[in-house]
Amino acid sequence: MKPAPFKYFAPSTVDEVLALLAEHGFDAKILAGGQSLIPTMNFRLAQPAVLIDINRIENLFFVREEAGELRVGAMTRHRTLERSSTVSRLAPLLTETMPNIAHPQIRNRGTIGGSIAHADPAAELPATMLALRARFKLASASEARWVEASDFFIDLFMTELQPEELLTEIAVPALPKRTGFAFKEIARRHGDYALVGVAVLLAVDEENICTDANLVFMSVGNGPVVGEQAQQALLGKKASAENMDLAAAAAASEDIDPPSDMHASSDFRRHLTKVLLKEALQTAFERAQKA
Amino acid sequence: MATRYFGKPIKRNEDPRLLKGQALFVDDVNLPDMLHVAFVRSDYAHAKIKSIDVSAAREREGVVAVYTAEDLGDYWQPGPLLVPPPPIAGLTFNQKTQVPLAKDRLKHVGEPIAVIVAASRYIAEDAAEDVIVDVEPLEAVADLESALSDEAPVIHEDLDSNLSAHVVQEKGNYAKIRAQADVLIKRRIFYDHGIAAAMENRGIVAHWNAKEQHLKIWDTTQAPIPIQNGLAAMLGLSESQVQVVAPFIGGGFGPKIMMFYPEEVLIPWISMQLQRPVKWIEDRRENFFATTHERSQIHDSEIALTRDGKVLGVQDVFLHDAGAYAPYGLTVPINSQCTLLGPYDVPNYYSEFKAVFTNKTIVTPYRGAGRQHGVFVMERLLDLAAKQLGIDRVEIRRRNYLTPDQFPHDHEIVYQDFAPLVYDSGNYQPALERAAEMIGFHDFIKNDQPAARTAGRHLGIGIVSYVEGTGIGPYEGARIKVDASGKVNVATGIGTQGQGHFTSFAQIVADQLGVTVDNVRVVTGDTCEFHWGTGTFASRGAVVAGNAIHAAAVGVRKKILKHASEHLEAAEADLVLDNGAVHVKGVPQKSVSLGELARISNPLRGAVKPGMEPGLESTDYFGPERGTTASGVHAMIVEVDPDAMMVEIKRFVVVHDCGKVINPMILEGQIHGGVAQGIGNSFYEELVYDEGGQLLNASLMDYLLPTATDVPHIETDHIETPSPLNPLGVKGAGEAGAIPVGALFAQAIEDALSDYDLEILEIPLSPNRLFELVHMQAATKQES
Amino acid sequence: MNTQIEISVKINGKQYSAAAEPRLLLSDFLRHELGLTGTHVGCEHGVCGACTVLLNGEAVRSCLMFAVQADGQDLLTVEGLAAANGDLHPLQAAFREAHALQCGFCTPGFLMSLLPFLQDKPDASEEEIRAALSGNLCRCTGYQNIVKAVKMLLEESNSDPA
C-alpha cells in the first residue's frame, strides 16, 4: 500500500497552481488535506502523474465575513471551521455538521475545498453546502467563475470542476430571519460516513407557514440529493407534524432512489431518510421560531 | 511458599518499553543492505494460470529479483498438515495444504503468484504492477451450501468434490431418545465469525549470514520454535543454524500461529539466495486476503427435551467453510462440535459435519476457534425451548447444568487435542446466580423492562453460559537461571502477543525465589534462548508455559536451598528465601544473597562436587494429560431503537471461572478484549463476498472494527474452581470473553424487540439486518 | 520521477535533515529513514490511528501525509513524550497504572491522539473521552482501561492545585 511515483509541485501562489493545472490538466491532481486522495493513492486506485500540493498557499486559508456572507478559503481545515465563531454565527448548520465528519485527527488535515471537490455522495459537506445554497469560486488560468452548489454536483464523484480549474473559495449566505436548520445522520460507528444523513433549512412566517424549505439527503444517490417533492409538501403549508410526516414520506418514496450496498439496503435507506427527515424538520422548525 | 505476587494485580514489566516506543516489533528491524518484498497476488477467486510474464518487472530499476513457482525448483512444496485429524472412527479427511506460490491454478483471491524483491517496498509494488498474469477465469465456489452440489466446480482437481472432511461423533442414542421427547425444536442456524484483524499485520525479516552460516528470522508468529524446526528442514540447515525471534507482536488472536504461510517459507529462502537481509511486511489490504480467516457454518439442529425443560439430547448437522486449503486440519469444526455441549448435561448427542473447500482465504482458528458457532447453536436452542415451555431463561440453564459431583465429566467424544472430551472440573451454577444478581435479571424483567416499554423504549436482557476447553498439550518448557547480579532470567519458547507473559510468568518465579517481579527478566519467543515448545494458542500460555515455569522455578529453589544450606551451615528446613537472599530463620544476620550464591555455585577454581550442577539453573517442562475447562456466564442489557435499528449496550456483565488467577488485572484485560471482539463479531464485522468469491470490504473503512464508543463498560467478577490437572490450578482465559457474545446479542435483541416476535438465528447482525428481519417477520405474520 | 527532495524537520525538539522521494509517506520517513519506529503503521488508509503524530501540536495521521509536506514543520512523536531522564510522561504512567495496553501496538497512536484532547478538555466526561478515543482502533483492550487511564489522569490533575 505505497503510492505510485508522481511529480511533485508545492507552489506558493494560486497563479502558480493555475499555470501548473493549465500545463498538466488531466494528469494532475490537487493535493489538499490528502485525507481522501492519499488513501486512494496508497491503495493505488489513484495514480496521478503530477501532484500539486496547495498546502503552502497562504491565501487559501481564511474564514471571514464579507457583505453579510460567510467566505471560506478552500484550504480551510475542517477543524478550523468547526471551531470558528464566525462560522457558528453565520452558518450554524455548518458548525453542527462538522463533528460528524470523521475524527479530529482527520479533520485537522481535511479541507472544505477537498470535501466539496471530492463530492463523495456519503460526505456531509456537499449536502450541507447545497442546503445552505453556497456558491463556489472556480479559477483557471483564463478565468474565474462562481458556480451555485445546485449546479456544481453532477454525478458520482463528478462535479462542475474542470481539470484545469481550482476551487479557491466558498461563499455561504447568512441565514435569513425565522430560518431554522438541522443536520442529522446515522452512521454505523462514531465518525463513519453516514448510512443516511439530512441537512435541512426551514423558514416559517409568523403563522408558522413554511416560506422556504431546502432539504438535502446524503448517501442515498450519486451525490447530495435535493428533496423536491418533500419541499412541495411543505411550502406554503403549516409546519405541522402531519405535514412533516407527509414531507418525510414523499422524500423517502419519491425524491430518492438509494443504492443498496453492504452497509444498508435501498429499503433501509428509504426508511432511515424518513425517520431522519422528520427529526430534522422538527428541530429546524423549533429553531426557526426562535430565529 | 509465600504468595506475595501470585494472584495480585502487578503492573506490567513490559509497559515502559512499549509506552516509550522502544519495544522491537518486526517492522522495526532495519538492517544494512536490506531488500524489500512485495507479492503479486491473485485477483481471481478461481482461475487457471495460462502464463506469467515477469520480464518487465525484472527490468525495472531497483528490482533485484523476481520469483515465480517455476523458479523455486524443488523448494516448491505444499505446506505441512499442521494438525492431522483426530482418531475418530469413520472419518473422511482430504488433505490439501497451501503452496508457496500458485503454479497452475488460482484458488482464492490474494493467493501469491510471484515475489518481487527490490531496493524498497515502493519499487517492489511498482514492479508488481508490471507483472502480467494471463488467466482463464473459472467459476468460483463461493457459496457454502452449494459447494457440495454436483454442479459445483471442483477446486482441487484430484478430488471428486469439494468435501474437505466428514466427521460423525455420537454419544448415547439420539434417535431413540427423540421418540420419547415431549418437545422437539428444530432450526437452521447460521454463524459467521470474522477476522482477527490484529492491529499489527504480519511480517518477516530474514537475514542469512553466509560467513556465520546462520539464518536469523524475525517473524510475527505465535509459534517460533516450530517455525525454526520446519524451516531448518525445508532449507537443509541444522536446527541450530536457524534462529527465529518473535519479538513484540502487535496482537495475534490465532491467525499468527498458522504455519507455514507462503511468505514464511519464501522470505528466508530468498535471503539465502540473494545473501542479503530481506523484509516483507504485510499491508492491511493483504491482511484481508493472505492472513487466515474464520468464517461461516450452517447448522441444522434439533433439541429434544422433557416437558419440564430437561435436555434429553441434541442433534446437530453442519457445514463448515474451510476455505481453499485446510492446513489446520479439523480444529475449528471439532471445537464447534465439542463446545456445543457447553456446561450442560446432554446425555444423547449426534453431531455430524462436513468441512467444505471454497474459493476463499484459508480458515484457521481465530480467538474462540469455532467455539462461538457451537455455543450459539446450543444457547439459541435453549432459549427457544425456554420460550416454548414458558420457563425462565435462567432457570432452563440451571436445570441442565452439570453438577459439581459429575466431574471429571466424560462427554464420550473426541476433542481437538485428540483426547476424549473430559471436563476436569467446574461449578457452573454459582456463576449463573452471580451474573443474574449483578445484572438484576429478574428485577429487570419484572420492573425496568415493562416501565421502559410503557415509556416507548425497547430494552432487552440476555444471559448465556459457555465452557472453553483451554490449556491443551502437548507441552511447554522453561529454563530459569539466577545471575551473579542476583537477577533472575526466565526463558520459554512460546511467543507473546500482549497477554502480559513478561509479568505473569515473573510473578510465578518471584514467589518461588523470593525476589521482586522487576528482578525477573522473561524472554519469550527467541529460539536461541529456549528451543523446546509449541506456541501460544488455545488459551494455553498461562496453563502450560506457566506450569513449566513453575516447575523450573521449583527446581532452582531446590538448588538455592541446597547451596545455601551448605554455605550457611543450616538445615534446608530452616532457610527462608526473601528479598533476593536466603536467610536462616530467626538468625537474620546469617544470610547470603542469591547473586552471591550464584557465584559460589559456579566457581572459577576448585571443583563442583559430584552430584551438584554448576549454577543456579533449572530447566523443566509441563505436559498436561488433557485440557482444563474454563467456564463463565455473560449477561447484557441492550436498548434497541426500532426506528434506526441501532443497538446500545446498557450493561455488560461477565462472571468467569478460570481457576486460580495469576494476575487479575491482566485477566480482566483479556476479558475486556475478548468481549470487544465478540461485540465486533456480533454486530459490526462481516466479510462480504460476492458470488464470484471477491471480498467486497477489504479495508478498515468497510470492515467495521468496534471503537471506544461501541464497546461498553464491562463489569466482571470471578468464581474460582481450581483445575486439578496442574500444580498452579490455573485454566486458560484468552478466548473466554469472545465466545458467547453472539448468543447473548441474539437473545437480548430478541427480548428488546419482543413486540415483533423475532427469532434471531444468525450472526452477525447489523441495523440493516435487523430491519430486514423485522420486516420479514411482519410479512410472514400478515400472510398467516 | 525519483528525484529526491531535501527535508528539514524538527521532531521532538531535534532538527533532522534527510532527502526523500516525494511519494514517501511521512510514517515511512519517520520509521525507516529516521529510525523513529515508535510510530506504528496498521492500515495506511487513515482508519486505525496507530500512526498518529502531532504536527504543530495537532494530531494527524502520518500515513496520510507525504514526508515532503513536513518540511519546515514541528513534529512530536511518542519518542518525545518521556522526560530526558526516562521518566514516563504522566499520560504514559496512567496507561501503565490502568493496564491500558496489552500488545502495545496501538498505544503510541492513542497517546498522541490524547495529548491535545486532554489540553482541550481537561474536564472531559466519559462520553467525551470515548468519542475522542473513537478515532483510534485497539484490538486488545476493549478500550475500558484506556478510558480508565484517561479518567485517572484527569482526576489527578484536577485535584492537583498546581
Ligand SMILES: Cc1cc2nc3c(=O)[nH]c(=O)nc-3n(C[C@H](O)[C@H](O)[C@H](O)COP(=O)(O)OP(=O)(O)OC[C@H]3O[C@@H](n4cnc5c(N)ncnc54)[C@H](O)[C@@H]3O)c2cc1C
Ligand atoms: C478515516 C477517514 C474517515 C473519513 N470520514 C469522513 C466522513 O465521515 N465524512 C466525510 O465527509 N469525509 C470523511 N473523510 C474524508 C475527509 O473528510 C477528507 O478530508 C475530505 O473528503 C477531502 O478533503 P481533503 O482536503 O483531504 O482532500 P484531498 O484528499 O486532498 O482531495 C480530495 C479530492 O479533491 C481534489 N481537490 C482537493 N482540493 C481541491 C481544490 N481546492 N480544487 C480542486 N480540486 C481539489 C483532489 O484533487 C482530490 O481529487 C474521511 C477520511 C478518512 C481518512
Ligand code: FES
Ligand atoms: S496507519 Fe495511519 S491510520 Fe492506520
Ligand code: FES
Ligand atoms: S493493545 Fe494491542 S491493539 Fe491496542
